[in-house]
Amino acid sequence: MIPAKPQNRGLARRQAMIDAAKELFLEKGFGGTSLSDILDRSKGSRSTLYEQFGNKEGLLRAIVAEETTRIWDLFTDEPGPCSFCEDGLVALGTAFVQAALTPNAIAVFRILVAEGHRVPDIAEFFFNDGPRALKTRLAERFRAALPPSSDEAERAEAYARIYLGAVMGDLYVRLALGLESQPPTEARIEAHVRAAVTVFLDGVGRPAAKPA
Numbered sequence: 001m002i003p004a005k006p007q008n009r010g011l012a013r014r015q016a017m018i019d020a021a022k023e024l025f026l027e028k029g030f031g032g033t034s035l036s037d038i039l040d041r042s043k044g045s046r047s048t049l050y051e052q053f054g055n056k057e058g059l060l061r062a063i064v065a066e067e068t069t070r071i072w073d074l075f076t077d078e079p080g081p082c083s084f085c086e087d088g089l090v091a092l093g094t095a096f097v098q099a100a101l102t103p104n105a106i107a108v109f110r111i112l113v114a115e116g117h118r119v120p121d122i123a124e125f126f127f128n129d130g131p132r133a134l135k136t137r138l139a140e141r142f143r144a145a146l147p148p149s150s151d152e153a154e155r156a157e158a159y160a161r162i163y164l165g166a167v168m169g170d171l172y173v174r175l176a177l178g179l180e181s182q183p184p185t186e187a188r189i190e191a192h193v194r195a196a197v198t199v200f201l202d203g204v205g206r207p208a209a210k211p212a
Contacts, residue, residue, distance in 0.1 A: 014052050016042040018066065021059040026107055030060065030115035060111070061122050067108045068130045071099055084145035086197055093167035093193040094186075100168065101175055101183040109176050135160045166196035 020042035024033040035056060039046060053059045099105065108126075116123035135157065142163075143156035169192055174180050184192070 013042075013044050013048055017044050017049055017052065017059065018062055020044075021056075022063050022104075022107055022111070025060070025063075025111045025115070030056070030111065030118055057119055057122065060115075060119060061125060063108060064112070064122060064126045065129070067105055068126065068133075071096070071105075071130065071134065083141045086201060089163070089197045089200070090190070090194050093163070093197060094190050096164075097167055097171060097189050097193060098183075098186065100172060101189075103183075106172075106176055109172075113176075131164075135164060138164065163197075163200055166200050167193045169196065 017038060021033070021038050024037050024041060027033075028037070033056070035046065035049065038044075038056075038059065039049065049059075053062055112123050112126055139153075139156040139160040142159050143152055146152060146156060146159075149155060171184055171189070171192065175183060
């Protein structure tokens with residue numbers, strides 16, 4: 001059996017520390033978790049932790065970066081000619097919601113909700129590198145797909161914000177609050193996203209005005 005390369009062992013140790021920190025931050029809170037707790041669970045060394053992350057805040061930043069990078073992978077491929085058609089929006093929305101509802105994604109969100117006031121720079125890092133950047137990238141796609149107009153930038157950004165809110169619905173909140181113990185099935189997510197995309201593309205009709 002060929003032994004693992006030193007680089008691979010180093011990556012495995014780094015990931016073990018990230019995973020241990022994530023578990024402990026959820027169990028004991030960020031403030032209640034010590035570096036010794038993380039080292040005991042990950043079986044890592046203090047020198048490696050300092051070298052890789054610097055401190056506990058560095059570990060939390062790495063956890064956040066890992067999750068935002070995974071979401072960004074959805075936008076690495078060219079969108080093709082169907083950025084603003086029903087099938088394209090359903091496919092993108094389904095992939096996004098599935099990624100956002102994984103146990104890891106929910107864990108990161110819960111940690112930041114509980115501890116964001118203690119580490120506001122990391123909470124801001126998550127927001128800027130996650131939701132805000134995602135909306136901006138999506139708006140760029142929408143802007144390229146829509147007919148030119150004098151307010152195309154503002155319109156594309158508004159569409160991106162509305163689209164993301166529509167496809168996510170209350171699925172994220174229910175899971176994050178523990179009102180549901182398991183992520184929705186793929187079929188349920190796709191059905192929800194397809195309904196949201198239909199409303200998004202058709203627009204919502206205003207109710208008739210009541211007679212005076």
